Amino acid sequence: MKNLNKIALILVIIGAIxxxxxxxxxxxxxxxxxxxxxxxxxxxxxxxxxxxLYLIYEKLMKK
Known part of the structure; x- marks a missing residue:
């Protein structure tokens, strides 16, 4: 799952830019x-x- 988090973060950064x-x-x-x-x-x-959406889900589930 760690690689999936990195890929998701990179894609979100690309989207933000x-x-x-x-x-x-x-x-x-x-x-x-x-x-x-x-x-x-x-x-x-x-x-x-x-x-x-995946990163939001990950963040909410870690609480």
């Missing part, structure tokens, strides 16, 4: 690299979201 770029510069790095709403872009967005 991307949202920061969107908010500050109106620049979507993921869409620029992989294409505007391409299948790969949608997979990355989905993985980032799932990773965020």
């Amino acid at each position: 991307n949202w920061g770029l969107i908010g500050i510069l109106n620049f979507d790095l993921v869409a620029t690299i992989f294409g505007e709403m391409s299948t790969l872009t949608r997979i990355i967005y989905s993985l980032v979201g799932i990773s965020g």
